[in-house]
Amino acid sequence: MAGYQEGESPSPGENSGDESQGDEAIKILEKMKLNQRLAAKELISTEARYVHNLQLCASDIRSQLHELPEEDLDVIFSNINDVIKVNSRFLKGLEEAESEEEQLSLLGNLFLEFQEEMESAYKVYCASYDQALALVESYKKVPKLQKAIQDVITALVPQAGASGLTFLLVMPVQRVTRYPLLLQKILENTPPDDQAYENLQRATRAMQEVNSNINEYKRRKEIATKYNKLEHLTVRERLARINTHSISKKTLRLSQLFKQEAGIVTRTEDREFDDLEEKFHWVALCVNELKSNVASYLENLETFLRIKPHECDLEMEGGPVQQYCCLTRNLHLLVFLEFKQRLERLVYHPLSHLSKALLGPQNLIKKRLDKLLDFERIEEKLAEAGSMTYEEEATRHTYQALNSLLVSELPRFNQVATQWLSQILHTLMALQRDLAQQVLQRAEGEMAQLPHSHVSESDFRKLVEDTLGKTSAQLHSFRQNFEKVLPVPITQPLQPAAERQVQTLVSKYGPSKLYQVTSNISGSGNLALTLQRGQIVALLQDRDTRGNTNRWLVDTGGYRGYVPAGKLEPYQVVSHEEPSMQTGSGDGFRFPPAEASRAPAHAAMPVFQVVAAYPFAARSSHEVSLQAGQPVTVLERQDKKGNPEWSLVEVNGQRGYVPSNFLVPVPSPAPWGWSLPPCDSPPSHM
Numbered sequence: 001m002a003g004y005q006e007g008e009s010p011s012p013g014e015n016s017g018d019e020s021q022g023d024e025a026i027k028i029l030e031k032m033k034l035n036q037r038l039a040a041k042e043l044i045s046t047e048a049r050y051v052h053n054l055q056l057c058a059s060d061i062r063s064q065l066h067e068l069p070e071e072d073l074d075v076i077f078s079n080i081n082d083v084i085k086v087n088s089r090f091l092k093g094l095e096e097a098e099s100e101e102e103q104l105s106l107l108g109n110l111f112l113e114f115q116e117e118m119e120s121a122y123k124v125y126c127a128s129y130d131q132a133l134a135l136v137e138s139y140k141k142v143p144k145l146q147k148a149i150q151d152v153i154t155a156l157v158p159q160a161g162a163s164g165l166t167f168l169l170v171m172p173v174q175r176v177t178r179y180p181l182l183l184q185k186i187l188e189n190t191p192p193d194d195q196a197y198e199n200l201q202r203a204t205r206a207m208q209e210v211n212s213n214i215n216e217y218k219r220r221k222e223i224a225t226k227y228n229k230l231e232h233l234t235v236r237e238r239l240a241r242i243n244t245h246s247i248s249k250k251t252l253r254l255s256q257l258f259k260q261e262a263g264i265v266t267r268t269e270d271r272e273f274d275d276l277e278e279k280f281h282w283v284a285l286c287v288n289e290l291k292s293n294v295a296s297y298l299e300n301l302e303t304f305l306r307i308k309p310h311e312c313d314l315e316m317e318g319g320p321v322q323q324y325c326c327l328t329r330n331l332h333l334l335v336f337l338e339f340k341q342r343l344e345r346l347v348y349h350p351l352s353h354l355s356k357a358l359l360g361p362q363n364l365i366k367k368r369l370d371k372l373l374d375f376e377r378i379e380e381k382l383a384e385a386g387s388m389t390y391e392e393e394a395t396r397h398t399y400q401a402l403n404s405l406l407v408s409e410l411p412r413f414n415q416v417a418t419q420w421l422s423q424i425l426h427t428l429m430a431l432q433r434d435l436a437q438q439v440l441q442r443a444e445g446e447m448a449q450l451p452h453s454h455v456s457e458s459d460f461r462k463l464v465e466d467t468l469g470k471t472s473a474q475l476h477s478f479r480q481n482f483e484k485v486l487p488v489p490i491t492q493p494l495q496p497a498a499e500r501q502v503q504t505l506v507s508k509y510g511p512s513k514l515y516q517v518t519s520n521i522s523g524s525g526n527l528a529l530t531l532q533r534g535q536i537v538a539l540l541q542d543r544d545t546r547g548n549t550n551r552w553l554v555d556t557g558g559y560r561g562y563v564p565a566g567k568l569e570p571y572q573v574v575s576h577e578e579p580s581m582q583t584g585s586g587d588g589f590r591f592p593p594a595e596a597s598r599a600p601a602h603a604a605m606p607v608f609q610v611v612a613a614y615p616f617a618a619r620s621s622h623e624v625s626l627q628a629g630q631p632v633t634v635l636e637r638q639d640k641k642g643n644p645e646w647s648l649v650e651v652n653g654q655r656g657y658v659p660s661n662f663l664v665p666v667p668s669p670a671p672w673g674w675s676l677p678p679c680d681s682p683p684s685h686m
Contacts, residue, residue, distance in 0.1 A: 029191070036189035040104055043182045047091050050175055054084045056156060057168045064152045067145055075135055076169065078128045082121040083172050090114050104186075108199025111183065112206055119210045122176045123217040129173055136165050176214065179207040220405040223398060224360075227367040253373040260376075268376055273403065276410040277365060283417045284358045290421070291351040294428075298348060301340050308332060320450055327446045331439060339435045346427050354420055361413060364406060371399035482613070482629065501557045502536050509538040515554070515568040519636060529554070529561035533636075536571055537563070610634050610649075613664040624649065624656025632663065 058080050062073055093110045097103035140146050153164045160167035183204040190197050259265045310328040378392045388396070447453050452460055505514055515537055523530040531537070537554040544551040544562055551562045610633075612626035626632070636648040639657060646657045 032189045032191065036104070036186055039182065039185040039189060040107060043107070043186070044091075044094050044103070047087070047094065050171060051084065051087050051091050053157065053168065053171060054080060054087065057171075058084055060156055061152060061165075061168065064156075065149060067148045068139075072135060075128070076132045076165070078132060079121065079124045080172070083125055086114060086117045086121050090118075104190075105196045105199070107183075107186070108196060108201075108203040111179070111203035112199065115206045115210060118176065119213055122172060122210070123214045125172050126176070126214050127218045127221040129169065132169055133166065136169065177211055180204055180211060183207060216401070216404075220401045223401050224364060224405055227364060227402070249374075252377060253370060256373045256377050265376070265380065268372060270403070273407055273410075276407065276414065279414050280361060280365070280410055283414055283421065284362065287351065287354050287358060287417070287421060290424070291348070291355050294343070294348050294351060298340065298343065301336070301343075305332060305336055305340065323446045323449060327442060330442055335435065335438045335442065339431060342431055343428075346431065347424055350420070350424055354417060354424075357417070361406075361410065364402065368399070368402050368406060371395070371402055375399040498536065504557055505536060505538040505555070509555070511572075513538045514571040515539055516571040517563070518567050518569050521563050521567055523561065523563070527561045529556065529559060529563050531556070531563060537568070539568075610663050610665050612658075612662055614662050616658050616662050618656060622657055624651055624654050624658060626651065626658055626662065632658075634663070 058077060062077055065073065068076075090110060093106065093113075094103065097106050139149060150164050153160050153168070157168065183200060187197070187200045187204055190200055256265070260267045310325045310332065374395050378388055378396050381392070382388050452463065455463065502514070517531045517533055517535045517537065519533050521529065521531040535556065537556050539552060540555055540560065541553040542565070543549045544553065550565050552565045552568065553560065554563055554568075609631060612628055612630045612632060614626075615628050616623075616626040618625045630651065633650040634647055635650055635655065637660070638644045639646040639648070645660055647660045647663060648655065649658055649663070
């Protein structure tokens with residue numbers, strides 16, 4: 001257009017053209033302003049209805065779905081409360097604007113301000129949406145349950161129609177995807193020179209980025225879900241999965257690993273992930289070790305609780321014994337049992353859940369290593385050939401998504417697991433302190449009732465020492481009196497036939513070869529003898545033909561054969577000479593050693609008899625009562641199970657068991673058994 005000269009005026013035709021163009025521009029601008037206001041109004045009005053429906057869904061609808069279990073409701077509604085909190089604050093910010101111009105200016109700033117919060121809330125909801133939808137679809141297979149759900153939705157949200165619960169659950173997914181479209185519509189009707197244009201442009205890009213991040217997060221979650229499944233397959237099922245593709249894939253991974261170990265190719269290093277993985281393994285080790293130790297502790301505690309000393313009969317009446325039994329009963333039935341239950345509930349069960357939670361990341365870390373080998377191989381091919389197949393590109397993206405997921409979530413997982421582990425340890429220490437305090441309080445309460453509870457420690461120690469000294473002196477005095485006063489001995493003569501048999505064996509083999517059978521022997525097998533308890537035999541050889549020293553060859557005076565060596569005791573032949581005074585051990589009766597039986601027949605041999613060292617009261621029909629110093633006849637030195645702590649004796653015509661350590665052998669002034677007439681020459685041996 002040519003310029004006007006100074007002082008000249010434009011022609012009438014030119015003036016009318018400029019005015020028409022100006023009017024057209026004004027109309028376009030007014031139309032843009034109108035569309036801008038309508039788009040902004042649509043965003044705000046739909047946001048208000050959206051927040052109202054969310055609140056209705058989270059409160060009224062959820063509270064009236066009584067037919068659904070609480071676990072299913074948590075899956076269906078996910079973190080909808082977090083979404084409501086973010087969008088309620090966002091809506092409140094939009095409604096605070098006093099004019100449309102101010103509202104438009106605030107719109108971009110609010111989206112930029114709530115970008116991170118919206119992304120955090122919506123990505124969790126969108127990631128769990130498919131699972132919630134699958135659960136709702138499963139309800140449709142149960143007509144009665146589906147009708148109950150539909151009645152609740154129809155009563156509260158009539159506009160949902162036949163879609164029912166699905167109509168409400170999809171709202172957050174649709175809403176977050178509409179934000180960039182609504183902003184783009186406002187931006188298209190905003191002049192570039194408008195002061196709100198730049199913020200609206202940034203807000204549009206921000207919400208597009210939010211949607212992109214949500215999609216990426218959802219894709220990562222799907223990959224994690226795919227590789228996080230712990231499958232328990234049989235050998236047949238594992239073999240059925242083997243095919244040429246799986247063999248080829250594993251072969252390529254193994255080849256890549258060999259090349260890395262040989263130094264042919266470099267290994268991809270990721271210090272950030274390596275540090276996170278190392279920390280995770282340390283947390284897993286601590287959790288598993290603590291779980292194992294607590295399990296052992298609970299097992300030992302269970303064994304301890306099975307022992308109930310308060311139910312044992314201590315044979316002591318009244319006084320401190322009853323207080324001890326009362327204290328022990330209260331500790332076992334109340335304190336220790338409650339401690340065990342609290343330990344299981346507050347420590348072991350949380351540890352078990354935490355240990356199970358570690359399995360998912362562990363499996364993902366193993367899968368990442370496999371995908372890393374695939375990724376490195378594809379990167380080498382891409383560097384050489386410059387291209388890759390669609391499948392290789394998908395594998396490459398799978399590794400990147402899996403690695404990004406672990407790098408972003410392992411720090412949080414490590415932090416939560418560490419906090420959980422720390423809380424469990426604090427709980428364990430608190431339980432131990434409570435146990436110690438309860439035991440101490442109950443023990444102090446029982447001790448306060450004892451007669452010497454208010455005595456000082458030094459005085460109590462002196463009292464105990466004096467009591468022990470008096471008891472020791474009484475025991476020493478009893479022992480001296482017992483050694484001076486001997487009871488009347490009881491002789492147990494042999495039958496005439498047995499005497500003649502013994503005389504025959506002595507004359508034939510000598511007294512050192514004679515043994516007495518301690519218990520009945522039932523012979524079975526070749527050359528095995530059947531003998532009765534108390535029978536006298538002569539030893540011919542202390543081993544059998546195979547060199548077995550546990551079977552001895554003996555002569556009964558009529559038969560020869562083998563008997564168990566463990567059922568023979570040396571038999572002592574007593575002379576008429578005065579025996580030397582020897583006392584036995586107070587720990588239980590013992591026969592004189594075998595060396596004494598090998599002494600010459602004319603040597604003076606001590607004669608012993610068994611008496612009761614302490615009184616004993618029979619507690620059943622299988623036992624017999626004793627008085628201190630009472631003579632007894634020992635029938636067997638063990639019970640029927642071979643336990644040497646109990647002996648079968650006969651007292652005053654009654655037979656029964658008594659403790660072996662209550663019996664003691666003492667010297668007898670009269671011969672016990674039969675005596676051999678003295679002879680000047682040693683007997684001949686056959």
